[in-house]
Amino acid sequence: MKLNPILDQLGAYPIAMIQERAHTLASQGVNVIDFSIGDPREPTPQFIPDALKAAVPEVSQYPLTGGRTELRESIASYLGRRFGVDIDPGTQVMPTSGSKEAVFSSPLAFIDRDADQSVVYGSPGYPIYERGALFAGAQVDPITLSGDFVLRAGDGSDEQWSRARMVWICTPHNPTGAVTSPTELADLVERARDSDTLLMSDECYADVYEEDAHPGGPGSVLQHAGPGAEGVLAFFSCSKRSGMTGYRSGAMVGDADAIAALKRLRTATGTASPDFVQMAAAAAWGDDAHAAERRAIFAKKRATLRPAFESLGMKVVASTAGLYMWVSVADDLAATDQLLEAGIVVSPGRFFGGGGEGYLRLALVPTVAECEQAVSAIKEALS
Ligand SMILES: Cc1ncc(COP(=O)(O)O)c(C=O)c1O
Structure with a gap:
């Protein structure tokens, strides 16, 4: 089918390719912890679905x-x-x-x-x-x-x-x-x-x-x-x-x-x-209270993961806000592969455009407990 050439040129959303590999590993029984997509899993505070339900109209x-x-x-x-x-x-x-x-x-x-x-x-x-x-x-x-x-x-x-x-x-x-x-x-x-x-x-x-x-x-x-x-x-x-x-x-x-x-x-x-x-x-x-609670959870995840990379001599750059950690590595593709084999899914920095080569992006999406579990796998995979 003839498509808008811009659609053709863009190709697949690159993270989707990494995710497919992660799904394959999971189906082979590997314990996969996914830091690749920024979609947190902490429950939505109850007053929000309550407000939604109360507003569903008859017509x-x-x-x-x-x-x-x-x-x-x-x-x-x-x-x-x-x-x-x-x-x-x-x-x-x-x-x-x-x-x-x-x-x-x-x-x-x-x-x-x-x-x-x-x-x-x-x-x-x-x-x-x-x-x-x-x-x-x-x-x-x-x-x-x-x-x-x-x-x-x-x-x-x-x-x-x-x-x-x-x-x-x-x-x-x-x-x-x-x-x-x-x-x-x-x-x-x-x-x-x-x-x-x-x-x-x-x-x-x-x-x-x-x-x-x-x-x-x-x-x-x-x-x-x-x-x-x-x-x-x-x-x-x-x-x-x-x-x-x-x-x-x-x-x-x-x-x-x-x-x-x-x-x-x-x-x-x-x-x-x-x-x-x-x-x-x-x-x-x-x-604002629920936003502060969520902020504390993401801070805890960062505090858990940051020392894992630093103990390997890797620098965590910027990473003081938002949902992400940005870690300097020698080769972002190789490091992504090494981590993936250990069940840790991250995104190579180059997926976000030129200038991202040599960095990994971790979306702080897994739970605090999963981040704690990930620490030893990260250390093992990258040391
Ligand atoms: C920088 C940035 N802007 C915008 C969005 C879109 O977020 P949403 O459509 O969920 O509001 C994202 C989602 O990850 C993002 O990273």
């Missing part, structure tokens, strides 16, 4: 593209508590069906495929920035990250920034767990505005962080965008904060004109969470 009707008022208000109120920003729930918040579809589809609202426009993002990075850009007809222009894996305003040439219709940043960063500092965020806002490019900040891991490294939590681009957040959009998600990956609920927040354009786009595609999911999400954004 089912289409959800509104702009989302329910209760949800937009709950998100704005969360952003006020968490970041001290004043967001208008009526014009600056767009609930989404998870943040992945929003990251993928939002370039469709802003890219002119007949103009020579690009989308800039850091590499290694979340693969959807590239995929969304390509399907929208933009050129892709990744900037290779290294060192501390933070994409800064000083990275990239003037020509790159002025050609860019949008620049993606991600903080806390997938795959490295790096965090962009407040000064760096302010500089990015300034350079994006000077270059007339949209700054898109993926902050879906904002509430998963090491408290010692980030007292009060990593900052948001919204804190530096000023009233109205001109030219700036931040992306949030219930997935990791609240253990709601299966619910599909997130939000885009920022520039009201950009949100209005996205609303027009999304009315065309009919992409919106069901109302009962939105009511569950409204409850989740309204509570």
Whole structure:
């Protein structure tokens, strides 16, 4: 069948190939502990499914593209508590069906495929920035990250920034767990505005962080965008904060004109969470205690695994927030294979783009007990 050539070129989502091998090993009786996909297994706090069930209506009707008022208000109120920003729930918040579809589809609202426009993002990075850009007809222009894996305003040439219709940043960063500092965020806002490019900040891991490294939590681009957040959009998600990956609920927040354009786009595609999911999400954004409990669990997993790699002389880089540990190794493909044979499934850094070679990514998804079990297998496989 003739396909969109972009679909052909992208091929399979690379982690799927590793997962297939893991399934084969499991079927052969190997005890597999899977750190490859960022889908945590801690139960969703009970008040969230309760809110969902209570909101299932007798008559089912289409959800509104702009989302329910209760949800937009709950998100704005969360952003006020968490970041001290004043967001208008009526014009600056767009609930989404998870943040992945929003990251993928939002370039469709802003890219002119007949103009020579690009989308800039850091590499290694979340693969959807590239995929969304390509399907929208933009050129892709990744900037290779290294060192501390933070994409800064000083990275990239003037020509790159002025050609860019949008620049993606991600903080806390997938795959490295790096965090962009407040000064760096302010500089990015300034350079994006000077270059007339949209700054898109993926902050879906904002509430998963090491408290010692980030007292009060990593900052948001919204804190530096000023009233109205001109030219700036931040992306949030219930997935990791609240253990709601299966619910599909997130939000885009920022520039009201950009949100209005996205609303027009999304009315065309009919992409919106069901109302009962939105009511569950409204409850989740309204509570911070469960997010703190989850944060402590991920910190425990990191504290369990970090010494295993360090005892082997391997450096754990960035990795102070988000769901991931980013470990420096001599050869990421070889190390992935060695670990896989021992039942430990990780992702080679190169799967997240150029610049990821020589690193492993571990998604802190297995339980604390499984992480403890994994320590000896990791040490044995890599020593
Ligand atoms: C950086 C980043 N952004 C966005 C997402 C999408 O998350 P969701 O669609 O569950 O909100 C992910 C998921 O792993 C991610 O790693």
